[in-house]
Amino acid sequence: MSLYSGRPHAARLSVLLIAIIFSVAVVSYFATSLVRSSEVNHTVDLLSENHQTALAKHARNASLGFGEIVYISMPGRTDRQDAMNMLAWFSGITLKLMPGVDGTVVPPKAIPDSAPKDIPASVLGCFRAHANAWQYLLQTGMETLLIFEDDIDWDANIKNTMERLSLQMQNSKIRQQLPSDYERQNAPYGIDWDVLYLGSYKFGGNPELKDLVQTWDDPDVPGLKGIRGKGGIVPALRMAGLNDSEIGTKRMITPSYRTEKNTAYAITRQGAARLLFLLSYIGDLKAGDIDQDMNRLFIDGSLTGYTLTPPAFAQFKVGGSKDSDNVPKVEGETVNGKGNLKGQSLYIKASARHLMVQSLMLDNWNDYKKIAAPAKIN
Ligand SMILES: *[C@@H]1O[C@H](CO)[C@@H](O)[C@H](O)[C@H]1NC(C)=O
Numbered sequence: 437m438s439l440y441s442g443r444p445h446a447a448r449l450s451v452l453l454i455a456i457i458f459s460v461a462v463v464s465y466f467a468t469s470l471v472r473s474s475e476v477n478h479t480v481d482l483l484s485e486n487h488q489t490a491l492a493k494h495a496r497n498a499s500l501g502f503g504e505i506v507y508i509s510m511p512g513r514t515d516r517q518d519a520m521n522m523l524a525w526f527s528g529i530t531l532k533l534m535p536g537v538d539g540t541v542v543p544p545k546a547i548p549d550s551a552p553k554d555i556p557a558s559v560l561g562c563f564r565a566h567a568n569a570w571q572y573l574l575q576t577g578m579e580t581l582l583i584f585e586d587d588i589d590w591d592a593n594i595k596n597t598m599e600r601l602s603l604q605m606q607n608s609k610i611r612q613q614l615p616s617d618y619e620r621q622n623a624p625y626g627i628d629w630d631v632l633y634l635g636s637y638k639f640g641g642n643p644e645l646k647d648l649v650q651t652w653d654d655p656d657v658p659g660l661k662g663i664r665g666k667g668g669i670v671p672a673l674r675m676a677g678l679n680d681s682e683i684g685t686k687r688m689i690t691p692s693y694r695t696e697k698n699t700a701y702a703i704t705r706q707g708a709a710r711l712l713f714l715l716s717y718i719g720d721l722k723a724g725d726i727d728q729d730m731n732r733l734f735i736d737g738s739l740t741g742y743t744l745t746p747p748a749f750a751q752f753k754v755g756g757s758k759d760s761d762n763v764p765k766v767e768g769e770t771v772n773g774k775g776n777l778k779g780q781s782l783y784i785k786a787s788a789r790h791l792m793v794q795s796l797m798l799d800n801w802n803d804y805k806k807i808a809a810p811a812k813i814n
């Protein structure tokens with residue numbers, strides 16, 4: 437009896453066991469699909485148009501959607517610092533001074549071996565000032581930093597342009613990976629880049645990857661006339677597939693390849709670390725001039741970024757190169773005084789510098805006289 441009674445008991449037990457295992461499997465299947473569907477909903481929510489539009493509005497804030505904006509200026513160029521502070525006031529942004537560096541005080545041991553032996557002190561100082569800005573980002577908790585040089589100009593509608601750029605970068609078709617949840621939630625321009633070039637005069641995507649281009653309408657781009665023949669970006673825009681009626685109405689982003697001018701660029705924390713690694717830690721500073729060195733690093737693929745073309749920021753040129761910090765003052769050709777009023781910037785439709793001057797010029801008593809009768813106070 438005990439032999440026979442044991443078997444059905446064991447059979448019942450194993451049926452029970454199978455049933456338990458089965459129900460655990462069923463429950464966990466539904467549990468995970470619940471998690472999955474709530475994740476799907478979560479993602480859909482983050483990608484909603486409203487969320488993107490709201491995030492793009494950060495591009496209109498006082499640091500244009502970046503952690504902060506710093507500008508590099510030699511401590512002695514107080515005239516340029518005056519101008520930068522006025523410009524910040526005019527455009528509703530906040531700038532922080534990042535002191536320029538006198539190259540003669542950089543000790544030889546701090547200069548990478550690869551740097552040219554005859555590197556001019558000004559070029560070395562320029563590299564060092566930018567490297568200090570990269571360090572500065574890593575010292576803060578910020579994700580991104582926008583870096584300006586102190587001879588910069590931009591369009592009076594810069595916030596519109598940056599908001600449009602943010603929407604494009606949130607919907608970028610030229611990223612290597614889909615944006616992370618962090619990026620979707622917090623990063624108006626994503627953070628899948630080391631460097632975001634916003635003031636490069638030289639454009640040229642990677643000729644082997646011509647399709648990596650994203651274009652959009654931007655009414656604040658100077659027309660074809662404003663672009664043609666100046667920095668040679670028209671042939672590059674054509675190469676990127678834009679026809680002549682689109683050039684002068686659209687901006688585009690492309691992975692950075694040929695770049696020039698560090699007038700305005702943003703970096704991520706990873707970008708800051710990588711630039712310090714490449715140009716200081718392993719000392720791959722070949723030209724010494726960071727414009728050229730960064731251009732080389734993009735071309736050889738050790739640095740990653742995007743370039744905005746036509747650029748949103750430009751150098752404000754006063755008296756040619758004579759305003760450079762290396763050349764003695766020539767009356768009327770320095771930034772100071774008349775030179776300021778005559779200066780020009782490439783690729784900018786409505787120069788913030790020129791409009792700032794208009795908004796500060798006052799003819800108070802004539803303005804009073806234009807009013808038919810002063811308001812009566814009872
Ligand atoms: C997303 O959530 C809604 C309710 O908020 C629900 O009706 C819908 O079925 C969910 N979608 C998915 C794919 O789970």
Ligand SMILES: *[C@@H]1O[C@H](CO)[C@@H](O)[C@H](O)[C@H]1NC(C)=O
Pocket residue numbers: 494495497498499500501502503504622623624
């Ligand atoms: C501007 O927006 C960015 C991105 O959200 C943020 O990191 C930064 O702190 C904001 N700046 C200001 C001044 O609010």
Ligand SMILES: *[C@@H]1O[C@H](CO)[C@@H](O)[C@H](O)[C@H]1NC(C)=O
Pocket residue numbers: 679680681682
């Ligand atoms: C330029 O391209 C746009 C968009 O592809 C097209 O609508 C337009 O007709 C083109 N214009 C010319 C002059 O080819």
